[in-house]
Amino acid sequence: MTESVPVRCPACRREQSFTPPTYPCSCGAPLTLPVLRDGIPQEFGHRTWEDAWVVATCAMCGLRGHWPQPEFGCACGALVRVPVAPAPAPADRATDRPADRPPAAPRPAFRPVTIRTARDAVTAAAQYLTWLGFREVRRPEGQAASVDLCGPGLVARVDPTTRPTSLRDVECLWLTGLNESAAGVFFSLAGYARDARARADALHIPLFIMDLTGTPQPVNDPADSLTRVGPAER
Known part of the structure; x- marks a missing residue:
């Protein structure tokens, strides 16, 4: 079971428990994003496609790839981005290739509709x-x-x-x-x-x-x- 980490909301300063997300690597092993315990969470108001991904390395097969950026919604209404430990530098260009682009997304980027009414x-x-x-x-x-x-x-x-x-x-x-x-x-x-x-x-x-x-x-x-x-x- 993934261990939770304490995270303090930068807006209201309340500390809460956050469970790092786990995703399946292509090798079949579970990959839990390495959330920084001493990192500084950041409040954000709008997510872009470019900053919605973080690079992480599978401990089982060593594959470097892009995964969804850990985030949570605080009870105060703030949307908070949780920092992740930087992935280690690749040993060669072959292992770096998967990190050059995100894995094939199951859906294209969402195109929002401006709200006026x-x-x-x-x-x-x-x-x-x-x-x-x-x-x-x-x-x-x-x-x-x-x-x-x-x-x-x-x-x-x-x-x-x-x-x-x-x-x-x-x-x-x-x-x-x-x-x-x-x-x-x-x-x-x-x-x-x-x-x-x-x-x-x-x-x-x-x-x-x-x-x-x-x-x-x-x-x-x-x-x-x-x-x-x-x-x-x-």
Whole structure:
């Protein structure tokens, strides 16, 4: 089991436990990213494709490759990037070749939709869910729909307001998903209340936060998992 490390949020200064992510190397061995215990976490507001990767070396086969940069969403609403120990220099050009480029990504880079209205926020969430791998994402029919987006095995809410999403909103989505035998996913522009975040973690509901560029960012472990492996493999 991967050992957790203490990480202090640079925004609110609260210390919390962070479990470094583990990925399967092409040789079949698990590769746990070497998070720096004494490193300085950095808050960020927008992720770019170039800085979303770190170089790490598999201890089993020695392969150097690019892997997703470790990040987490703090309860205060900050998105925090966790530093990783630099990969050792390659012994020769043959071993360096895999580090020259990331491994083939399972999906292309997401193209965000600029958010100017509440409808734009729903559109951005729909495109992101499709990018993740959900099929036939659409707006439900009827004015009294309890969700903003749906699809086979999916229900999603999009909160475009300026107030943090409430506990009741999260629980209503969970109940809707339970009734529909579907996975619930939540998107919010203003973040989540502390009790809403805790309940979502307990119910394994992925939470995403969106800025006005229209790029969702995961703020809890279920959202990280969904972003990393997609809906079919969760």
